[in-house]
Amino acid sequence: MRTELRWLFTCVLSAFLAGAGHAQEAEPPKPPPEEAPKPAAVDDDANEVPLEKLPETESTSTHKFDRFYVERGVWFAQPTGLEYHPAIAYSNSITATVLDMSFDTETPPRWRFGWQLPNDGGGIMGTYFAYTQDQTLTNTAPGQYIYGETEAFPLYAGVFDDGLADAFTAQARTQMREIRFDYGREVFEGPRVHGKWFAGLRSLQQKWNLSTQYYSLIQPPELYPPILPPRSDLVPLPDVSANVSEYEGNGLEAGLDLKFPFDHAGRFAVEMGFSVAALRGSVHTSSQATNNFYVFSFEGQEFVLAAPFDIFDLIIVPDEGAPFPAINNVTQRSASIGLKGNTSASSFALDAYLGFRCKVWHELEVFGGFRDQRFDDAGEVVRPYSAVVLPNGSINVQSVTRTPIGTTYEGFYLGVGYTF
Numbered sequence: 499m500r501t502e503l504r505w506l507f508t509c510v511l512s513a514f515l516a517g518a519g520h521a522q523e524a525e526p527p528k529p530p531p532e533e534a535p536k537p538a539a540v541d542d543d544a545n546e547v548p549l550e551k552l553p554e555t556e557s558t559s560t561h562k563f564d565r566f567y568v569e570r571g572v573w574f575a576q577p578t579g580l581e582y583h584p585a586i587a588y589s590n591s592i593t594a595t596v597l598d599m600s601f602d603t604e605t606p607p608r609w610r611f612g613w614q615l616p617n618d619g620g621g622i623m624g625t626y627f628a629y630t631q632d633q634t635l636t637n638t639a640p641g642q643y644i645y646g647e648t649e650a651f652p653l654y655a656g657v658f659d660d661g662l663a664d665a666f667t668a669q670a671r672t673q674m675r676e677i678r679f680d681y682g683r684e685v686f687e688g689p690r691v692h693g694k695w696f697a698g699l700r701s702l703q704q705k706w707n708l709s710t711q712y713y714s715l716i717q718p719p720e721l722y723p724p725i726l727p728p729r730s731d732l733v734p735l736p737d738v739s740a741n742v743s744e745y746e747g748n749g750l751e752a753g754l755d756l757k758f759p760f761d762h763a764g765r766f767a768v769e770m771g772f773s774v775a776a777l778r779g780s781v782h783t784s785s786q787a788t789n790n791f792y793v794f795s796f797e798g799q800e801f802v803l804a805a806p807f808d809i810f811d812l813i814i815v816p817d818e819g820a821p822f823p824a825i826n827n828v829t830q831r832s833a834s835i836g837l838k839g840n841t842s843a844s845s846f847a848l849d850a851y852l853g854f855r856c857k858v859w860h861e862l863e864v865f866g867g868f869r870d871q872r873f874d875d876a877g878e879v880v881r882p883y884s885a886v887v888l889p890n891g892s893i894n895v896q897s898v899t900r901t902p903i904g905t906t907y908e909g910f911y912l913g914v915g916y917t918f
Contacts, residue, residue: 564616567861569609571913573869575629576603577672578906581879584635584668584710586646594646597637599670603909604631610915620683623696628675629907638665641716649710649739651787651835651882653893656712657734658721658805659791663712673705674907678751690758697752700775702847704876706743706903711736723810725825732792732830739787743903745877747779747845757855765857769867775847783880785837795827803828835882835893845876853911861917870908877903 582599589595612623637645643662647655655661680698687693714734725732753773760766792803796814803809812824853867879901885893 565614565917566612567614567915567917568611569865569913569915571608571610571865571911572605573608573627573907573911574603574605574909575869575871575907576909577601577629577631577674578908579904580670580672580706581901581903582633582668582670582708583648584670584708585637585648585663585666585712587637588644588646588662596648597635599633599635599668601631601633601672604629606630608911608913618684620681623678623680623682623698625676625678625680628673630671630673633670633672634668635670636665636667638715640664641718643714645712647710647712647737649708649741649787649881650712650737651739651789651833651885653835653885653887654789654791654833655737657714657717657790660805663714663737665713665715666710667713668708668710670709671705671707672905673703673707674905675703677701680751680753682755685754689762692757692759694755694757695752696755696773697750699748700751700777700847701748702745702777702779702845702873702876704745704873704903704905706877706879707741708879709738709740711738721806723807725810729825732825732828735790735830735832737787737789740785741879741881742782742784743877743879744782745779745843745845745903746782747777747843747876749775749777749845751775751847753849767855768853769855769865770850770852772848772850774849777845777847777876779843779845781839781841781843781877783837783839783841783878785879785881786834787836787882788832788834790830790832793829793831794824795829833893835885835895837880837882837895837898839880843875843878846874847876848872851911863915863917864913865915866910866912868908868910870906872904872906874904875902876905879903 580601583596584599585597587595587597606627606629608625608627610623610625612621614621639645641664643656643658643664645663645666647661647663647666650661652661656663678698678700680696682694682696685693685695713736717734751773753771755771756769758768760768792807794801794803794809809824809828813821814824814827815821849869849871851867851869853865855863855865857863881899882895883897883899885895888894
């Protein structure tokens with residue numbers, strides 16, 4: 499009996515274990531632990547977000563301007579060719595020297611700034627330069643009338659009406675201002691030379707101003723007898739003149755800059771370049787001159803006196819009345835002439851430079867060299883040339899002279915620049 503119960507228990511236990519194993523095999527596997535859902539891939543092209551519309555990050559942000567730089571230089575500029583000729587010096591009757599007013603060097607600042615566009619888009623550059631210089635010239639030779647009055651009006655010029663003076667003083671002022679805006683881009687870049695072209699707009703203003711005074715300090719007695727007693731109103735007045743020319747023009751320019759680096763890092767390089775510009779604008783001119791002369795009045799008539807002034811010593815014996823010195827009826831008069839004009843004008847500009855550039859610390863650079871800048875026909879001087887005196891005493895100008903002004907500014911330059 500016990501044997502049958504054992505066998506029955508063994509059979510039931512075996513059947514139970516077999517059923518449990520079969521049920522475990524048939525049960526499906528449990529899913530893995532849940533994870534954070536991942537974004538499903540979007541196949542629809544219309545729902546794609548392009549790269550440029552993504553929020554800006556450090557790697558995708560863009561800037562309107564990539565780099566900015568500024569330069570400040572000092573140009574030791576000296577102008578030449580300004581046609582400031584206040585007088586002629588005669589050494590004898592056939593030999594004369596045209597006196598010219600020489601100018602010193604000035605050191606006005608020259609500013610340049612620019613933006614380097616991203617993605618090799620070139621750069622925008624601006625330049626500003628303003629120049630002003632005053633000069634004075636005085637020559638004297640008391641009693642020796644050797645200076646020709648080149649700026650005075652010919653009518654009644656000189657105390658003896660011969661256009662000569664024994665002393666003169668001249669004041670000249672030159673002013674120039676230019677503004678330039680250009681776009682430039684590298685045209686080639688190699689290990690030994692870099693080239694960049696540029697083109698843009700240019701604005702120029704130039705003013706020419708010359709004032710002169712011609713004197714008679716000591717009068718030769720054979721031509722100008724002493725006036726006794728002295729009369730201050732008969733002391734010879736100076737002949738004066740003032741000529742002004744103002745040019746304002748705008749136009750297009752183009753040029754090329756070359757750089758020759760000495761090392762791969764570009765810390766030191768020799769640079770050179772040139773530019774040309776065609777400008778169109780206007781010239782405002784003004785000319786004023788005042789000369790002096792002596793007039794003798796007698797019995798309701800007036801006579802213009804000429805050297806020699808022997809009448810200063812004469813005694814007038816009228817038909818009626820007591821005799822009197824002729825000098826009592828002598829007066830000094832002034833004749834003034836003024837001209838103004840406004841004409842259109844074209845000018846041509848040419849620039850060239852040769853220098854060096856050296857990077858001394860991070861983006862800090864020093865540069866220097868020599869620059870030459872030429873302006874042709876940037877102004878003109880208009881002077882009255884001939885005139886006649888009308889019966890009523892007024893002066894009628896019959897002709898004028900025109901002198902074009904061509905100016906060259908040249909000299910060494912030095913400066914610093916920094917790129918941000």
